[in-house]
Amino acid sequence: MTPTKYAIGVDFGTESGRAVLVDVADGCEVSTAVHLYANGVIDEKLPGTDIRLEPDWALQDPNDYLEVFKMTIPAVLKESGVAPADVIGLGIDFTACTMLPTTTDGTPLCFLPAYRNRPHAWVKLWKHHAAQPEANKINQTAGQKGFNFLERYGGKISSEWFFSKALQILDEDPEIYTAAGRMLEAADWVIWQLTGVETRNSCTAGYKAIWSKREGFPPDAYFKALDPRFEHVVDEKMSRKIASIGEKAGGLTAQAATWTGLLPGTAVAVANVDAHVSVPAATVTEPGRMVIIMGTSNCHMLLGEKELMVPGICGYVEDGIIPGLIGYEAGQSCVGDHFAWFVENCVPAAYEREAQARGVNIHTLLEEKAARLKPGESGLVALDWWNGNRSVLVDVDLTGLLLGATLATKPEEIYRALIEATAYGTRVIIEDFDTHGVPVNEIVATGGLPDKNQLLMQIYADVSGREVKVGAARQTPALGSAMFGAVAAGAAAGGYTSILDASRAMASLRQKTYKPNPDAQKVYDKLYAEYISLHDYFGRGANDVMKRLKAIKAGARK
């Protein structure tokens, strides 16, 4: 009998990192450990200083990432009793674009005393939003100079992306820009720390750094047009060698082995992104089945065989999710966040008392009350733009709308209307894909919300007219990372030849699925038509009241 083999996946989130040790044969979780970043999200002042950060800044300390390895991997080994020799591979996933400047040997500039007091020397977290002027310049320049590479991203990129952040460093602290021998994703930096080899993954390169397998990066002439000093950013600070996800980055160094307690040489996979690594972990390795990662926001991942232009999506990348396929990504910027906002700001004290008296949490109480309503019964329809619209309008300046309220409107009716609005937003994305040749036949939900809110799942099924299945893993991204670790190890070591094989063996779905209810579908078809008419009226320029209100607001706060 072959001895049981294990793989470890490490998921780097916004506030913490989590390691999961799984059985390579079936993906079952054996042990897990979490480490909270000591410096968390740095958005007020630089650690150990009184240097205040501007609004919209969000930094991190790369040492916190190393601490995750040092704390969690020994913990999962200890808890499980698994021998290091039986851990055949390790994979990681990260938030993205989360990037940092380092020296040519990979030392973060913020580790150097000379630069420790310089905000631009630190890691820029994905939600660092202070590079909007640079994003605007990147988008405008591409248009003015006739470059078409942004078409792969629905026509424009965000302030969160790699070149926006890199250009902000150059704009605001050119000395840091010059001192940076390398600029890279934190995802790739941690792999460098584990393996001693600088590796750059196709997922972040494609989705966040305007790279494509066929065309590579934008031409130097374009970067020169942004700023002459930026002309050679790729060759000076990055690399044109991009490793496909699914490849092995290298083996664990002796130093990383001492951090983790694993054996030197243990296979380490090329880095990946949390959302993307979840797709095979949710059993999806083929076209036609959309994975929706439902958490604070919704991320929609879909595979296709052909490169097709789908307007208003976040992007598509060959080898971006599964090697050999085009990985399409779309998103909604406010889902769990939306419900959290509602609970914090709009739920009356009487409901809190009722929840306490019954010993349930407020989300459960609201879900119960909302579940008693029939589709259409509230008379409400909302536009789910409390945090702008990511797909398909790609407009951060859109804002929320609630329509249909009366003096009889109850909190649970508003709550349900907000859930329904996010479901309509998902249907817009699905129909956009369908119309442009990338079919969606079924939905697989993962993330924090599916297990918390069955009403939400049923509404998504009823509104989309698609069956909604739920990924079985408790920690989907970490499982996905472990799967890629098993692929990096290879079949000979007890792992797998491909992520397809790994997914078939290690990923699974819950038995309970959500099928569309035909009566509910009929009502939701009518409500969706109303949503679309409001979506297009307010979102496509007929009435730009939302933008004008934002301008008035900006003026009022001066």
Added chain:
Amino acid sequence: MTPTKYAIGVDFGTESGRAVLVDVADGCEVSTAVHLYANGVIDEKLPGTDIRLEPDWALQDPNDYLEVFKMTIPAVLKESGVAPADVIGLGIDFTACTMLPTTTDGTPLCFLPAYRNRPHAWVKLWKHHAAQPEANKINQTAGQKGFNFLERYGGKISSEWFFSKALQILDEDPEIYTAAGRMLEAADWVIWQLTGVETRNSCTAGYKAIWSKREGFPPDAYFKALDPRFEHVVDEKMSRKIASIGEKAGGLTAQAATWTGLLPGTAVAVANVDAHVSVPAATVTEPGRMVIIMGTSNCHMLLGEKELMVPGICGYVEDGIIPGLIGYEAGQSCVGDHFAWFVENCVPAAYEREAQARGVNIHTLLEEKAARLKPGESGLVALDWWNGNRSVLVDVDLTGLLLGATLATKPEEIYRALIEATAYGTRVIIEDFDTHGVPVNEIVATGGLPDKNQLLMQIYADVSGREVKVGAARQTPALGSAMFGAVAAGAAAGGYTSILDASRAMASLRQKTYKPNPDAQKVYDKLYAEYISLHDYFGRGANDVMKRLKAIKAGARK
């Protein structure tokens, strides 16, 4: 020295009646007493029976009105120590249209054992909304037959009005209709009980029963077109003799004197309506100054010298408010109700705790927080249609809208946006009057809200661009009724010759007024433009989503 003379005003509200005894010389309140109606608003089942009422029904017991006289007038006499001989006059005001069927001698049909179990034998309260089919028929028939008398009412009348309710009796219980020797306003019925003389006032006749001084009631041919049995409703059940407000109805009967403790023969004024009687009590007896009665809803009263068509207002009536002038009325169906809805349904527990900890009520806390915001700072705009729109769109099927929400939106921002929305709604009404030749130079606010919410007053001034003054009386309608009582008594008895004289002597304004802030006005002009664009888009047929959602809602509840 002339001995001090007094007058009593009795204000019949929805839940209770209130008597106020005032000094005729200066209107100062000497004593007051309230009596809660024993049967309150009857909207579930008939008192003493298991007979359930349909939705939208709202009845009252006329005996409760008599109890108000019996309980409150002796109480104010006793509390004040005023001698009955020094009370020179009595006036009353009532909700309207609140109507009932009686025998020819004025006995309510619901007092008769034969009819006590018949819902249609009882008083139909102003907010009885079950006569919508009849209102529709009244409006449609007038249009089809080419009658133009509804133009005085913005083109259509409401289910609340007199003929809607009378026709519902005929439709649903023809036996009650036949048994009714008289059908009349409760306002006129209580005057009948006090004086022994059936009198009908020009205010309710004009505003609620399609009567005008020049044209009288609609022609019999019109009533016949509604229903052949309804042809002679005016001559059979009502009266063509309409007394102007400001006239004396008669003297107190011996029986009414025993109820009240006043002297037989004490002058009693023609009945009036709560909102309308408030106008002279708020110092307004001339054109150009709009009185807004701000309570659960807003009622806008304005005087003019000429009969002008102002589209979408509730109506205009010669002698309806002040004898000799045209009284214009418009309204907003949801103001205080709106804020109450918000507080009940949308204020989080944390705010309730904060209010408790600081020992203030939640409205005060919200007002404080909202007052710290600058105009435009919330980025929100709302349509104040939570209870439909009374003026100028006259559409009960419109519903509420909130636009501009983000994840940073706070409860106080929504609260302020709702206040602002009602101010925009008032500005629409003001501009409608102004545009059509009835100028509004200044606002005088009365009712429950002005003293409770200074922020509200300032926002009305800033949004409307008019100075807002506040009536000084604590009980404005009751003071107005007492003033009319003093006019009914006449100058010889120590009262006044006209309501103008009474108003000059007895009504006054608060010293504190609210002047528009020019900076705030500029921002509100921009926000008002956005409100108008949404108001017209959703209210004038470009997108009837609100009506369609109501239809879907009605279908869902079946």
